[in-house]
Amino acid sequence: MDFGKFVWVASVSQDRLIKQGFFGKGTLSRSIPTWDARREQVNNPRLELAPEQVTAKRRSKRREQKQLRAGMQVTATNPEEMYTMEELAAWTGGRGYEQFQLDLYETFFLLYALDVLDLENKHGTKMTTTDCWSLFHQCTEQFAYHFAAYHYYRSQGWVPKDGLKFGVDFVLYQQGPTSKHSDFSVLVIPCVTTAVQDTSDHHDTTMQLLTQPHDQAPHASWVNLLRINRVCAHVKKTLVLCYVSMDASVAHKATNDPSVLNHCHIHEVVFRRWSPSANRE
Template identity: 30%
Template sequence: MTSLLQPSGRKRPVANKAAGRRGDNNRIYANPLPLTFLYPLPSPVRSVLGLLGLNLAKIDTPQIHGLFDHATRSVWITDRAQSLILWRRGFFGKGDLSRSEPSWLNRQVNARRAAAENRLTAEELTAKRRAERKQFKLDRARAIAQVAAQAEALFESEGRVVIPALSGPNIPSAATWKPTPQDSSTLPQQIPSEDEEPFPDDVEHLQLTLPEAFFLLWNLDCLVVEDSDANQLLSIQDIWIAFQMAYLSQPFSGPLTLTPRLELDNPFIVNYLVYHHYRSLGWVVRGGIKFCVDYMLYKRGPVFNHAEFSVVVCPVYEDPADEAASTTNLHHAAPFSWSWLSTINRVNTQVFKTLVLAYVTIPAHSRVPEQVLHSPACLQYYSIREVTVRRFIPARMRD
């Protein structure tokens, strides 16, 4: 008897490319952090030791070398192997010549192979589709304008009122429109050379933001930072002060042995608090400038799924007098307007993300001395409050 749920002529579903890609991603990005655990004992022995509350696993901590660049307020990882470790184990940083993953060298190799095989790369195919979509909109607008002009001419000549049609045989649609074929003689022909030039060296580096770099340095102890100007390794205290000085309104160019004037509302401290807060809770934190926010929160990483939450950092002064006397000009420190909030919330709602306002309370100068800013111990005086903002959409929320 033939099942009504499975017609006899239907083939079994086969594994597609997406399933294979997910399997590769699970293998490549298996470690959520640069730290890995080594188990020298076999699994049965580990199970017995686990029942006794013992764990003999060893932690493998990679040693990553970074260069602190004052101009870009970032830490550069120039070694390709170390860059891949940080990207594949936690999605830290971004390639300076790429959108996220440092893939400039791979794109160059693929472009040369595509030219030899006379085919387009993925970037060229995307550009071609965008150009065709733009041409379709122009052709459709031109056809609608022509129909409207004909209706206007009929009204002037015969006095008839004709409503211009927005669809029909003369109006191109997405289903019927075809791009104009290009003449192959006008296209540049790729002639492979017998003596091809060697592939270029990888000139791309991984660029870490200052909060990312300090999280790897202070919490995971897998990063050492060298000052690119002084050519010397920096201690944790020197890095903590140098990262704050990078955000001073007047750049501090003196040696680190001096005592610069630091402020409790330094942008590095405020942003690092939020970054550390969500990283310590297991979220993958990425920059959110694409969606007009400060951070994006991923469950596992951008190669697995889209971000579920977008975070806006909102500093709040404990003492209003400190805000009036401050020269830092913190972003989002002033009360925002409802039009701004509605705009940001609408942008993120359209891409199915929940907006989170992370309020960072800046302690008052009257109860916190300035000397505590010379050590990460000052973070204990700050606090974070979260407010989730959701836009009411009747079509989605009526069930």
């Protein structure tokens, strides 16, 4: 935890975590660890290209086509963008430096929901579920609300991944990031559920109202929502507003007790840009 908001996996099979749910990522790769495979190509160029290399070649070809259309002289580009794998392999001495890591939501899901992971602190002491919950709350504001959303989408069969690149909290994949691009982007909006007394019919009844989003969710303003939706539309993703509400009676325990997840409720709203010219029918 001293090196960022991630948990480094030391003694578990990476293949199992990736193939059984696409949990985790490689520190030197876009998604699944491919550094070793790319490094081995230095001595065996016939090996299958890694996704990063396919993307680099496609971008290089796209730049050349733009130069041709613009009547410019085509300049050779390095598919690896900066350095060749031969140079990188020489600098690292043939050693594999890539680490396998989980984000906090993946870690707690494996620990709390599936009970297939043990977590140790930097002193080698095994941490309890409550210890992890409290620590993760110190690292990430509103961890309870975001994890409730992560747990919800995982339970529905989606593969949520970090959506910071697109200005959202999560992006949702149907079959994992190696098969196709994500279809949905999710913005988590924490809310508190309050009870209101209605005596209009002389009977004490209660109804649940969602209050305004939490102060620590500035992205929920209309201006920022329009900005985020524009980005999502540009990358062909549907923006989903995920309102995670928690009973006010237990919200004060959110930082130290994972049992508050039993009092969370999920409400979803699909946010789309409506164009008069494009949506006439």
